[in-house]
Amino acid sequence: MSENVVILGAGSGIARAVAQRLAARGCRLLLCGRDADELERNAADLRVRHNASATAVPFDALDFDSHAPFWENCLQQCDGRINGVLLCFGTLPDQQQCQRETASLRHAFDVNLTAAASVLHPIAAHMESQKSGWLAVITSVAGDRGRQSNYVYGAAKAGLSTFLQGLRNRLQPSGVHVLTIKPGFVATSMTEGLLDPKSPLVASPDAVARDIDRAIRKRRNVLYTPWFWRGILLVIRSIPESIFKRLKL
Amino acid sequence: MTVNQQSLGGWGNCPREACSVSQPDSRAALRHKLHAGHTVIARGLGRSYGDSAISPNGLVLRQTRLNRMLSFDAGTGILECEAGVSFAEIIAAFLPRGWFLPTSPGTKFVTVGGAIASDVHGKNHHRVGSFGNFVREIELLLASGETVRCSPESRPDLFWATIGGMGLTGIILTATFELTRVPSAYCSVRYEKTRDLDHTLDRFVETDNDCEYSVAWIDCLASGRSLGRSVLMLGNGSQPDELPLANRTSPYALPERRTKTVPTWFPSRTLNPWTIRAFNEFYYRVPRRKSALVDFEKYFYPLDSLKHWNRMYGPRGFIQYQAWFPRSTSRRGLVELLERIVDSGRGSFLAVLKSCGAANPGLLSCLDHGHTLALDFANTGSDLRELTCELDRIVLEHGGRLYLAKDALTDAGTFAAMYPRLPEFQRIQQAVDPTGRFVSSQARRLQIIPVLCADSIADSARSERLVAAG
Known part of the structure; x- marks a missing residue:
């Protein structure tokens, strides 16, 4: 039987690349996000390339009250059975701007942490009662240690990673699997102009998607992608705070 | 909004210039970028x-993230997709279902938008013409931000200015075009050695009717009586029952193949007049079977298995020179051109001769009945321009043209003389882009866009740039 998968923030570069792989292996996809025209084009692409079933569903992460009805809508479209949810929405704020303006700071936390937590709860409740399913959520290596250059983003993503640890613990008895995805530098529109796409540290969305797809199938708990970030972060985390606070990172 | 600054060139890496590059992944982002740069060019x-896809003063917009396929009619083979979809993606999605591109250049790593803007052609031009012939409709983002649809029936003027229009009429958002049914993913190929140019051209005439695909590798270092000696490769799509038994059940499956990559440190001196001469001699002499069954990948895209093969020419890069001659003068034109190249001693690794069919109404489309010759020259600085100047003159004297997708060196006067419909193109381009927002380095150099005549780069400046690129 084919899996029904909901992708939140389906317009993002990583989401699009993962959707290609899921559609190629026969998943039925609900593409959820704000820009209806874009998502319809993404859905059409999956239908044309892979003969897959793909539908665009409107979803606004910042409209918290809509999260529960949105999830009901998704369930309805999938005849009550959703096997997996991939959460890809997020925003990379300007650290300096967040230090100056409360609005930017709040927006960064609202999108990256509060909205994700808010929408994950009705989903988790459903999967708990369904006693099966998987949740794959994109956080970031930036959450592993706060650095002066982007600690607002890092703190929000760290919060989300911690939220997922708890959720994984809670859903373990129900057989629901939670995957925390920590990408390093990925060449998407979110990072355009900030990263040199030719640097060996910068991965393509497709390479990251390959890792994510494999981690979902193998029911991994925490994925660093590309793999070498696990080592880099191991080193960064092990630096004593008394030294780390003096570094310019 | 931040953008990437990077050194960018064409496939020949000559010239390269520092460009601002952005790669939008949604229509909204693309529109935003259209208004962010002073001028833009799609890539x-x-x-x-x-x-043709660089611009040091403007913004280069890579279209490869706007690569969604939007609809496909399995009855008629009509595909609608965004301009950033590559031929490789189309083959991956549709060859297994029995559909192939109606015509394709020698690499599958081109986008639909680029194929339209360059009005690309392939080994079947003598039968079907160029890619533009198969385009039913184009959705174009104009300088004003307005989106228009054009086709041979609706706004044909804009349509035929955009086919072969090098991206200067606007940004192609989507295109609707035909795919062709193929009986399998294999070709039956016949190899024939010819003695000289006359023999080669005669064989084209004799085989044009019964061969779907034909191309001649020409020994561009052979002189005297052997001038123009070639190896003809004549192909026809294979029926499933012509395939080996093992492949008949899955006639569209391509064999697994490893690709190799040319490293950045590849010593460019490997390609020198002596090795090129030896290679040409070897390629002509090597005994081959008279015929073979060859899969599409190997037949249409032999160089795609060698990633970054352009690095073989080193950091100074190379140019590809492709000239077309009309039928009435092609023999004389080719003889003069080849003699001049033999004299110069600058052979080309791969020189390709192709017979061409009817032109389409594309205002800047290159090919028509006649022959086209394409060859590579390593960039050696100003003496290369001296040679191509003479070649340009020979082409012009014989009523020929240069193909814009290959051109890197010619000048505005020569270009205008080769393309008599340029004023017609400029009138249409002016109407949709009066302030000249869509500009490439090539458009500036060749003054394809009229308002830029004043800031165009003079010949001398360009030669300096070429030398500097070394």
């Missing part, structure tokens, strides 16, 4: 050889 996978 696909960067397979045009010269400077």
Whole structure:
């Protein structure tokens, strides 16, 4: 039987690349996000390339009250059975701007942490009662240690990673699997102009998607992608705070 | 909004210039970028050889993230997709279902948008013409931000200015075009050695009717009585029952193949007049079977298995020179051109001769009945321009043209003389882009766009740039 998968923030570069792989292996996809025209084009692409079933569903992460009805809508479209949810929405704020303006700071936390937590709860409740399913959520290596250059983003993503640890613990008895995805530098529109796409540290969305797809199938708990970030972060985390606070990172 | 600054060239890496590059992944982002830069030029996978998809003063918009397929009619083979979809993606999605591109250049790493803007052609031009012939409709983002649809029936003037229009009428958002049914993913190929140019051209005439695909590798170092000796490769799509038994059940399956990559440190001196001469001699002499069954990948895209093969020419890069001659003068034109090249001693690794069919109404489309010759020259600085100047003169004297997707060096006067419909193109381009927002280095150099005549780069400046690129 084919899996029904909901992708939140389906317009993002990583989401699009993962959707290609899921559609190629026969998943039925609900593409959820704000820009209806874009998502319809993404859905059409999956239908044309892979003969897959793909539908665009409107979803606004910042409209918290809509999260529960949105999830009901998704369930309805999938005849009550959703096997997996991939959460890809997020925003990379300007650290300096967040230090100056409360609005930017709040927006960064609202999108990256509060909205994700808010929408994950009705989903988790459903999967708990369904006693099966998987949740794959994109956080970031930036959450592993706060650095002066982007600690607002890092703190929000760290919060989300911690939220997922708890959720994984809670859903373990129900057989629901939670995957925390920590990408390093990925060449998407979110990072355009900030990263040199030719640097060996910068991965393509497709390479990251390959890792994510494999981690979902193998029911991994925490994925660093590309793999070498696990080592880099191991080193960064092990630096004593008394030294780390003096570094310019 | 931040953008990436990077050194960018065409496939020939000559010239290269520092450009601002952005790669929008949604319509909204694309529109935003259209108004962010002073001028913009769309870029696909960067397979045009010269400077048609770079612009040092403007913004280069890579279209490869706007690559969604939107609809496909399995009855008629009509595909609608965004301009950033590559031929490789189309083959991956549709060859297993029995559909192939109606015509394709020698690499599958081109985008649909680039194929339209360059009006690309392939080994079947003598039968079907260029890619533009198969395009039913184009959705174009104009300088004003307005989106228009044009086709041979609706706004044909804009349509035929956009086919072969090098991206200067607007940004192609989507295109609707035909795919062709193929009986399998294999070709039956016949190899024939010819003695000289006359023999080669005669064989084209004799085989044009019964061969779907034909191309001649020409020994561009053979002189005297052997001038123009070639190896003809004549192909026809194979029926499933012509395939080996093992492949008949899955006639569209391509064999697994490893690709190799040319490293950045590849010593460019490997390609020198002596090795090129030896290679040409070897390629002509090597005994081959008279015929073979060859899969599409190997037949249409032999160089795609060698990633970054352009690095073989080193950091100074190379140019590809492609000239077309009309039928009435092609023999004389080719003889003069080849003699001049033999004299110069600058052979080309791969020189390709192709017979061409009817032109389409594309205002800047290159090919028509006649022959086209394409060859590579390593960039050696100003003496290369001296040679191509003479070649340009020979082409012009014989009523020929240069193909814009390859051109990197010619000048505005020569270009205008080769393309008599340029004023017609400029009138249409002016109407949709009066302030000249869509500009490439090539458009500036060749003054394809009238308002830019004043800031165009003079010949001398360009030669200096070429030398500097070394």
